[in-house]
Amino acid sequence: MMMWVTGGMLFAYVGMLGLCQGLERHYKHVWNRPCPRGLRLGLRGAGWLALLVSLLLCAQAWGWAMGPVAWFGALSLAGMLLVMLLPYWPRLAVGLSAAVPVWGVMLLLA
Structure with a gap:
């Protein structure tokens, strides 16, 4: 279950980052x-897709009764992290999204 939770958080961060970079x-x-x-539209589309994946991962972890509530919490945490990183370390904020493919491989192997 913990992998689904952190996967939901990572995809929420990437989704918010995609919308921000769009x-x-x-x-x-x-x-x-x-x-x-074209890149701007692609980033926005990828951001919305990542947010949808985040919602699905949260629903997988907690079910559809509590999953959307957890998803809003993940969105809030991801947005706060992005707001704190973007003004001071913008490249780090983008670089953190590299953890998503690694996490995806870990989810497939588990």
Whole structure:
């Protein structure tokens, strides 16, 4: 169960990061160049998809009665972490998303 919970948290973070990087000003803050329109739309789509996966993982861990409640908690924690990291360490905020593929492999092996 713990793997589903932390997987939900990681995907919530990546989803929030995708939505954040899908905005022109945040992308420019991190990468020091304007975001192409196609990439911006792709980041937003990937962000929403990651949030959906996060919801499904939370529902898998707690069931549909408490899963959405846990999902809102995961969204709040992920958003707070992103808000704290983005102004001071923007590249670190993006680099943390590299943990998601590693976590996905761990979920498949468990």
